[in-house]
Amino acid sequence: MALLAPSVVRHATSVALSSITWMTLLLFQAPQLAHLSQSPSYSVVVKKEISTEGDLVIGGLFPVHEKGTPTEECGKINEHRGIQRLEAMLFALDEINKDRRILPGIKLGAHILDTCSKDTYALEQSLDFVRASLTKVDGSEHICPDGSYAIHDEVPMAITGVIGGSYSDVSIQVANLLRLFQIPQISYASTSAKLSDKTRYDYFARTVPPDFYQAKAMAEILRFFNWTYVSTVASEGDYGETGIEAFEHEARARNICIATSEKVGRSMNKHAFEGVIKALMQKPSARVVVLFTKIEDARELLAAAQRINASFTWVASDGWGALQSVVTGTEEVADGAITIELAAYPIQEFSVYFKDLDPYNNSRNPWFREFWGYKFHCSLQNQECGLNSLRAVKFEQESKIMFVVNAVYAMANALHNMHQALCPNATRLCDAMKPVNGKKFYKEYLLNVKFDGSDDHHVHLGQSQRLCCARLPFHAQTAHHPFPAPEEHRQPSHHHKPLQRHRSRISMLPWLHLPACANRVQWTRSCGLHHLLLMKLRLRRPRAPARCPFWSFPSSARSPPASCDH
Known part of the structure; x- marks a missing residue:
């Protein structure tokens, strides 16, 4: 030894x-x-x-x-x-x-x-x-008690x-x-x-940056649309719990009331997620739900809302972010959601690099073959599976x-x-x-x-002990159905003029419309080198007559509307 x-x-x-x-x-x-010893065949699991x-x-x-x-x-x-x-x-x-x-x-x-x-x-x-x-070991020799030299195997x-x-x-x-x-x-x-x-x-x-900044941005969005009575859902753990705590602090400073606060556990089944949605429905006046959840929790919440036919306007953190996979199959209930994402600049060289990969030239990644089969719905035991190419499918660089x-x-x-x-x-x-x-x-x-760094922005790890990237804005993206509503179904807005003015595609939430950030300099100082964008908004497809369209929510969410005409 x-x-x-x-x-x-x-x-x-x-x-x-x-x-x-x-x-x-x-x-x-x-x-x-223990895992190895309990294996019926006593086979060694290769990590x-x-x-x-x-x-x-x-x-x-x-x-x-x-x-x-x-x-x-x-x-x-x-x-x-x-x-x-x-x-x-x-x-x-x-x-x-x-x-x-x-x-x-x-x-x-x-x-x-x-x-x-x-x-x-x-x-x-x-x-x-x-x-x-x-x-x-650093190359030095070591002598064992019996006088022999230690053998360093695969150090x-x-x-x-x-x-x-x-x-x-x-x-x-x-x-x-x-x-x-x-x-x-x-x-x-x-x-x-x-x-x-x-x-x-x-x-x-x-x-x-830490969650404080996106929590502040989410509170600004609610205040901007005058949504002052909302519910919250957080994932169990440090991300969700500390994030929603920061949001609630910012919300109270803006006179935004929390109707109910729900938590998603680490190991919940479908019925438990439906229970969270039903708890939110117990507060019918709070039509806006703020999410500080992980990606898998956001996906399960949307699926549960669809199963029980619940409708909310979601304002979500970067745990949901800009990933389309979160809303795949639940576009109807996710439509109109506003999600926060750190604005990053795509690295074109990486896109070229990634699209050139295949199971045969990327042997250093032991998980790539599994990814390939998942991506193309095939097995590499079938020769035709390897003929697929990442160049031939739509590629979206992760945020x-x-x-x-x-x-x-x-x-x-x-x-x-x-x-x-x-x-x-x-x-x-x-x-x-x-x-x-x-x-x-x-x-x-x-x-x-x-x-x-990338896109020539300057990166410095200063005394704040986090990397600060200049020109690093927040994006607030909206989930949307792939087929926008026909023109004849688009109703005029009476209460949310900013949405009406940019209703087909919102490219930016104007600086001057943010109450706590009257201009670019003020937002930079108070919101941590971030600015706010609303992107790719698509209006809702027609819903049941009893449901109010997203853009005609009441200006005050403290009480339920008597009708959609208010």
């Missing part, structure tokens, strides 16, 4: 690897061992992961699969927020390794894992990053930093583990305000691809600056970066990194 070297212990600076720590690690490994070699290795956490059922860890493949974001990290690493201006002579590798959109599963997976840090590379996770509850769990070993972490999508507490998450950074790429470039540029400072005039890693001192890397280089 090989002994741990003193250098291994020193790698986890200021962390006492006591017996309690080792017991904790063993407890985390226990579920995996899927991406591992590419490099002088420095960056970890990655992505929701390649959606959350599973109560009896399964992982659900179906997550095309946009999983596969696309994962490939965005690989794309960025490829570009960096080809760029002689960043870390010349040094190759960046990757160790990417699937979180299955679940915090506990993600924590278990992230133990791989910690094990690699603990078993880093993993220590992780320099981690890109991820996606969901806030995942990032919080992982951050609590990584901080013990001083491994920096940059999230591309986690927006919970809790993660801004640097006394607890002192090795965490992100390329997206946070830019933030993934920015996170990877932030990590790479910080490593470049560290290498220049500690290893001047060297084209390889010097002893001062073997291994990388995580505390020094995070405090002195990562927080101070500056570079021009």
Whole structure:
């Protein structure tokens, strides 16, 4: 048995690897061992992961699969927020390794894992990053008690930093583990305000702003349309609960009343989702529902509303965002919804890269064949399945691809600056970066990194300890039915003139119409470098006569309208 070297212990600076720590690690490994021992055939389950070699290795956490059922860890493949974001990290690493201006002579590798959109599963997976840090050998020899030399078989590379996770509850769990070993972490999508507490998450950074800003934007939307009596639904967990708490604070400041507040649990069935919708229907005066939910929860809520024929106007956070897949099959009940999404600039080079991928030229991604079968509804055991092409189908770049790429470039540029400072005039890693001192890397280089990101916007990780991107607006997008209503069914608006003025396509919610943000400068100062857009609005198709059209809601939602004519 090989002994741990003193250098291994020193790698986890200021962390006492006591017996309690080792017991904790063993407890985390226990579920995996139990799973293998209980298998009827005693077969070894091969864990899927991406591992590419490099002088420095960056970890990655992505929701390649959606959350599973109560009896399964992982659900179906997550095309946009999983596969696309994962490939965005690989794309960025490829570009960096080809760029002689960043870390010349040094190759960046990757160790990417699937979180299955679940915090506990993600924590278990992230133990791989910690094990690699603990078993880093640095090439030195170690002698066992019997006098023989230790054999280092398949020793993993220590992780320099981690890109991820996606969901806030995942990032919080992982951050609590990584901080013990001083491994920096940059999230591309986690927006919970809790993660801004640097006394607890002192090795965490992100390329997206906290939920406070989109909560403020949602409250501004309600105030703009004079919707002052609304209901709320939040997903259980840090993202939904802290987000809706921030929204309610902003709503109270604008005299917006909350009719009822519902919560979506982690493991709810269809009947439970219908129960949430029925609870909302108990407040008939509140026709507007504010959602701070994950994508799968938003999808199930819409499906439940359709099953019981309920009609609401939804105002949703970026958990729903701009994904069309959320409303597929439920367009009728989702029509007219306003959703918040961080405005990101599409990276055209990534679109070209992704559309050129196929199961035969992308063997480094072990989940790509599963994605391919899901995308084209076929099996690769059938030869014709491999003849499909991503070029031949509609491609929509996921909204946070830019933030993934920015996170990877932030990590790479910080490593470049560290290498220049500690290893001047060297084209390889010097002893001062073997291994990388995580505390020094995070405090002195990562927080101070500056570079021009995609679309030439300036990225700087400042003292706020989050990446601030200039010209980074909020988009408020509306879900719409693919077939807009015929002209003869479009009714005039009497109460919402802004909607009437731009009723066929709203391209922008004017600055001057926002009560708390009278102009661009004021919005920038108070809403955190974001502005508000309303895009792609399609009017409703004709409904039953008793239902009021979306654009003729009463100007005050405190009491139900007597009729649609009001």
